[in-house]
Amino acid sequence: MASAPKASLPVFYNELIPLNSNDHGDWNARSVDKAPWVVNNHAIPLTVEEFPSAQRNFPIVFSSGERSVPLALMGLNEGVNVFFDDEGAPRDATPPYIPAYIRRYPFLLAKLDPNSENLSLCFDPTSDLIGKFDEGQKLFNDDKEPSEHTKGLLQFCEKFEEAGNRTQLFMQELEAHDLLMDGEIAINRSDKPDQPFVYRGFRMVNQEKLRQLRGDQLRKWNENGLLPLIFAHLFSLDLMRTIFARQVEQGKGPQGMEAAMAATAPQA
Template structure:
């Protein structure tokens, strides 16, 4: 089973600190071409807006549980990522999900009785601090810098995409289209003992074919139907990911795949 993040914190995040001009007036944010925090992650949350690009590289599945979310599979076993090396450098030029590009920042509620969101960061990433180099987070008047404004805008767009993703998932659940997924993959050197992976959800193609014409027309017009097909077409890439694991000596590992629940 996948290990869970700390209570109330999304995948990747270990701590959250609100960014403020009192404590962080002279702090800077570093840019990096490495993402070591992703190296051991086999599943990363996706927004529906990313499906067209992500489906070219990753199998897109849905997490199990009461609140399923879309996930880009970067490996079929926990702790295995075939798209990033151990230092967090990507192999080739795969699409980098917005969830990874947003880290270590995110918008979070500081008080549960309000809908106001504050820009926060994970201090354990070592990308925000009192560094000599980097982009200033505040100007001389302790106002957010252009860099910080850009970070805030990116996080706001991510939240908007997240809301659209929740609506997409509600449509799938209301139509009872999600089913428990299962895939069996044979190793070339041992075809008699296939490895079976479960622990994820996928769209039930039989129920999709049974949908009424008016429902399909609605989904085609609002762009939902192409997203469903992007998900379905991407599932074949699970075999590609499996082959990469074998070639890299990172699997398969006996057991079942269980993508982590994501906030």
Template sequence: MASAPQQGLPLFYNQIEPLSSQVHGDYRARTFDKASFLVDQHAVPVTVEEFPMVQRFMPIVFSVGDEPVPLALMGLNEGVNVFFDSEGTLTEPNFYVPAYVRRYPYLLARLRPDSDELSLCFDPTSNVIGAFEDGEPLFDNGQPSELTKNILQFNESFEQAGARTGAFMKDLKDLGLLIDGEVSIQPDGAEQPFIYRGFLMVDEAKLNELRGDQLRKITQNGMLPLIYAHLFSLALMRDIFGRQMRLGKVPQPQPQLV
């Protein structure tokens, strides 16, 4: 499953530095068409708002652990991404890139544990932000540029979506709908099936057994279509597997952690 890098930093981030007009007043931001940080990444966090779009292209599963999060699978095995090539170039002309990917190298972070205030930060190792001659300025006469304002707005929206996603996950757990997932894929000519485990999914049997008041609640609060988006997306497991086979990135048949 997707896991955070060392030192407790979020996935993809090597360092975090608060963006400051005093320190970074002459910094510019470059656009980039290659996401090298995605090359070996097979699972990316997504928010509930993204389920309708994500389920068209990738399976949506949930991570294991005490605080599971929704994940979009770009591959079924560690180190395999079937949508980005070895240089980090997107190979699909029609594809939905999750917001978690699009926000990099920026994020909102709590700089002091005794404060709830979030500050706009960035990863200085990304080679996207710096004192470059090219790119768009992040500050204009000591004030945030239009670009920086848009970046801040995007990250604020992402945090709000993250809070709604957390509430959705809590409701799934409280209703007891999450179970250990397992997918078995038997390719033509293979002696043994490929079995994928190590993720959580919604149990359709338990979903169908919900009491009337519980079903009414998840219908009224919008959870039900999100649950079905997740369940429908699981059919794409075999599509991702087929892509891996065509790329020659399928290991020997044995239990794998998604």
């Protein structure tokens, strides 16, 4: 996956500063119909709540390496996103599901004090979505109190953090039962069917081990909603060939016979 500009920052973010009324009391936030920050990113973090919606459009895989996270694949090759054009506009008349990780930008909750658990609403100042301009939604009222728009942003980021915590619990369950395996998919080429493109660099649920789980464990997962999430992931994998076909159609197919997704875990 494309690396964050700085090791300490999540994907998309170049810098982070806290939002405050003293420095940003007269700033506004713009609404846009394009997401240029997504263009060169092919693997977007997902929370478990998003699986039912995301699996209709994207393969859902898990990042390689330690601390795996769920990812929506918008392309199979590094830097390729088949759902957005070079300016960040959706390519389809009916846009795909847009993951919350994309919609959250340029805001997020972050710790300002490493010794405290308190989180503050921060933003990326290099983004042109927020600034001292006339159009857009006010971030603070005349009395320097957060506007309703800012309260909504804070609530969205808080819900994202809560969903992230539930996603971590989901991943811990998969790891505890040793259900994740290194993934591999071979996609046949129309010109050379005996020389398929092979994609690696991601993780997926091991279906054989899933079938071997005890009935009481599967029943528990079915009752708490974890089992449907696993099936959403498994069913979505068929979309890899659809993504590959879109890459070829857009002239963004891989040049070599083997291509690694490099779906490594970003900081979220």
